[in-house]
Amino acid sequence: MNCYGVSVNLKNIPELDPEFTPLLKFNEAFLKDATKPVSIAVERADGQMAACHTKIHEEAEMTQANHYYIDRLVKTMIWLQGGFRVYVNDKDLYDYLSSVYCKGGAREFDWDFMSHIYEHEFEIVFTEQVPETKNAPIAMGGHLEGCRIGFDAGGSDRKVSAVIDGETVFSEEVVWFPKVTEDPQYHYDGIVAAFKSAAEHMPRVDAVGISSAGIFINNRTMSASLFLSVPKDLYESKVKDIYIRAVKDTFGDIPYAVANDGDVSALAGTMSLKDNNVLGIAMGTSEAVGYVDEEGRITGWLNELAFVPVDANPNAMIDEWAGDIGCGVKYFSQDGVIKLAPRAGIQLDESASPAEKLKAVQKLMAEDDPRAAKVYESIGCYLGHTLAYYYQTYGFRYVLLLGRVMSGKGGDILMETCDRVLKDEYPEIADKFQLKLPDEYFRRVGQSMAVASLPQIG
Incomplete structure (x- = not known):
């Protein structure tokens, strides 16, 4: 596959989405011959900072690829960790980011959303000295x-x-x-x-x-x-x-x-597992995510991975709300199932609600329909590639998979496929974390107990 002049090779491709190009694989191919150092930092509440030191290409013909790479990097940082101010030490990248993260720009939705939640207009800042990472979990x-x-x-x-x-x-x-x-x-x-x-x-x-x-x-x-x-x-x-x-x-x-309910689900997971460093992903109406770090703390990051790009395919499906393509919501939610079902030959009732469409595919899966199995296999392939991308930032020890999409036989197929892709494509990290489903303790008391346990007394 060739994206923006960058060639990407895959061993595991989702059968129902053969043009899927994992963003991590694109990044690895892009960085292979990149030589020009650049630094990016994103500031969020209370002076907290996410910083990234990376490289781009010096050749003029790679300008479009440079812009795409940095755009996806910044978008990932602001939705994963949060932020209202982006620092960059390259003038061309400063000009590019300023042209898209603004009113009327390609990232107007992100610019406006972050301005609103941080009560500070989103801005791009050129500086030779980019701030370093600062967290306050x-x-x-x-x-x-x-x-x-x-x-x-x-x-x-x-x-x-x-x-x-x-x-x-x-x-x-x-x-x-x-x-x-x-x-x-x-x-x-x-x-x-x-x-x-x-x-x-x-x-x-x-x-x-x-x-x-x-x-x-x-x-x-x-x-x-x-x-x-x-x-x-x-x-x-x-x-x-x-x-x-x-x-x-x-x-x-x-x-x-x-707290965000995704963080509370991850906290409930730590209580159930009796261990920390848990990423919880709930695949339902959207992709809801929470994270509890190595010390059992909530990071203060946004963890809004529904908006984080995962697919570098230029023809990827658009998220109607954000106006961007290739983002998690269209891969790890009922939208992902609905997107893939027709490609498997499953005709869905267009007058049905999204939840009803998901139930129709689940019913076929319960009957061992091979078309439905292909849907879940494809999502499992998406997830295997994407968890490797998420791991770069989180370094989690467990991934707790939740939500309606994970229920029934389809969830089992999804998880098995994800595990296989991780071991095949990313053997260097596949054994560093475990995929988990909610256990009986979690289902019985996890969420309510976790919510009640949030504040410290005294």
Whole structure:
């Protein structure tokens, strides 16, 4: 395969997507003859920094490949680790990045999104001295002492648990409709009602842990699909601090913590595995990811791998929301299954919802339909190549595979194919981490216990 003048060779190709070009393989081929050193750093909240020292080509005919390589690198860094300011020490790359990360540029979505969540306009900075990496991981979770509330705000139901000294004494799920409700008072009232419901089953409340899909910085809700319908002015005044207000208004000044539900799933994985350094990937409506580091800490990185590019094929499928191609959401979610099913000869009902289309493929898989098996084999091939790419940044010891796409026979085929591709294409790292599915402990108490264990008391 040839992409931007760079030749990429593969042994393992997804049968239903023969033009798939793993970004890691493209990067390796690009860097093979690159000689010009360049450095990139991305700054995020509280002065934290992700830095990368790499190389590009000096030949003029490789300018397009240079630009593509750096664009994918910067995009990976801002969605994996987060950031609102990019430092670069090469003038041509500075000019290029400035032309795409701006209003009207090819990366306008990324520019606008990061400006919003970090409350600082996204900018590209030319500097001869690029800052070095600076991380500030937070010790969070694993605290089981005392009387705790664990609250998970889902898109269709809200779950709350009362936990006393590590034992769940009460759990409740309540259906609600946050995504279609404009008035944030509805959300606030639902959160407080859940808190009070759990509090009734304990002698006191020592701490509250909260999880939800979204981006949270310093316990503030910077972006979350739960509040999709809330007008922008009300979002600023009523939503960003909604969980902080709900805790303080209900219980006063007690410890609390708000975390992305992907990070909480990874934390639940560490509790189940009794070990750290876990990347959790939930393949459902999107690709939801969380990570707990070697010391059992949450990193503060975004981990929004749905937006991280994984495929260098110029004809890769576009993500309609972000307006970019080859990103994780179209490979590791129900969208990936729906994309591949017709290529396997499976005709899906176009009037059906995405969830219903996934169920149709799962039903065929349960009947051992070979067409459905090809879908999961192809996704497993995607995942094997992509985990090698993710490993470069995370260095994880375990990958916990979750979500609806992983359920049933299809999930088994996906995992087996992924393992085979890793061993065949990336033997140097294949034995450095393990693929895991949720065990019975995780399924039974993992998430609620992990949420409740987020804040430290005292």
